Amino acid sequence: MNNGSAGHEEEGGAWSGSAGAEAFAAVEAATDWLLGYPFVFEALSRRIGADEVLVDYGCGPGAVADRAARVLGARVLGVDTSAEMLALARSTAPSVAEFHLVRDGRVTGLPDGCADAVMCNHVLASLPTEEALLGVFAEMRRLLRPGAPLVLLSTDPACTDLAYTSLRVGAEGASYRPGEEMPLRLLRRDGTWQEVRNHAWPVDRLPLLLGSARFREITQRRPTVDEALALADPGLVDRYPWTAERAEPPLVITSALAA
Numbered sequence: 001m002n003n004g005s006a007g008h009e010e011e012g013g014a015w016s017g018s019a020g021a022e023a024f025a026a027v028e029a030a031t032d033w034l035l036g037y038p039f040v041f042e043a044l045s046r047r048i049g050a051d052e053v054l055v056d057y058g059c060g061p062g063a064v065a066d067r068a069a070r071v072l073g074a075r076v077l078g079v080d081t082s083a084e085m086l087a088l089a090r091s092t093a094p095s096v097a098e099f100h101l102v103r104d105g106r107v108t109g110l111p112d113g114c115a116d117a118v119m120c121n122h123v124l125a126s127l128p129t130e131e132a133l134l135g136v137f138a139e140m141r142r143l144l145r146p147g148a149p150l151v152l153l154s155t156d157p158a159c160t161d162l163a164y165t166s167l168r169v170g171a172e173g174a175s176y177r178p179g180e181e182m183p184l185r186l187l188r189r190d191g192t193w194q195e196v197r198n199h200a201w202p203v204d205r206l207p208l209l210l211g212s213a214r215f216r217e218i219t220q221r222r223p224t225v226d227e228a229l230a231l232a233d234p235g236l237v238d239r240y241p242w243t244a245e246r247a248e249p250p251l252v253i254t255s256a257l258a259a
């Protein structure tokens with residue numbers, strides 16, 4: 001196994017800098033495209049209409065934002081702390097309407113209540129403290145109009161026992177304290193593995209934090225392979241046996257409404 005290591009801790013945490021941007025753009029994310037993103041889009045589709053504004057908070061290289069724009073017909077705005085990620089997204093995600101840099105915890109150029117929905121996929125694990133999580137929740141709450149939905153996608157840091165198709169969570173069998181640094185390995189499209197430092201935020205801690213950041217009606221679900229059969233790309237479904245994903249699905253969707 002060839003492990004590379006990406007990212008360093010600055011405002012954007014892991015995946016910062018141009019090396020981090022290129023590294024993340026090279027991951028295959030099969031497990032996420034099976035059990036994660038399609039369920040995020042499904043949750044959003046029940047809440048937003050065509051041409052409404054969807055902010056992708058921590059959009060990275062923009063592949064998910066681009067797909068969301070095409071699947072949902074929404075006007076998608078990508079925001080990120082990493083100028084390098086935004087530069088990459090600008091050149092590879094043509095369906096995304098606008099890009100905005102997050103500076104000092106605030107999205108530049110977007111006013112209060114401008115968003116009909118926010119999605120935030122695999123960003124919380126980059127954040128080192130609960131204060132940082134609350135800061136991101138507060139900024140997403142600022143962007144949302146009252147009553148508008150937030151959908152978060154996270155990897156459960158307790159899922160360290162199994163080898164997933166495109167990811168390995170932590171060291172095998174290890175357990176991590178809230179916020180503790182934890183390695184995450186992601187399969188690249190060339191078959192090698194990329195390692196990044198994450199922080200372990202237990203998924204059952206998120207509702208309490210969201211509640212204190214003025215979100216309500218907070219629900220969580222853990223999509224299964226059987227549910228994905230009806231939702232994910234059939235070519236992807238057929239490509240792998242999904243043995244670990246069937247035994248213990250590792251991704252959790254947290255949904256909430258801005259109070």
Ligand SMILES: C[S@@+](CC[C@H](N)C(=O)[O-])C[C@H]1O[C@@H](n2cnc3c(N)ncnc32)[C@H](O)[C@@H]1O
Nearest residue numbers: 012015058059060080081082085121122123126
């Ligand atoms: C693992 S990538 C996920 C990218 C994309 N959401 C996806 O699922 O493909 C995490 C992204 O979050 C960004 N990020 C980290 N901390 C952030 C913060 N406080 N605010 C906004 N973006 C942040 C990073 O720069 C990086 O692009």
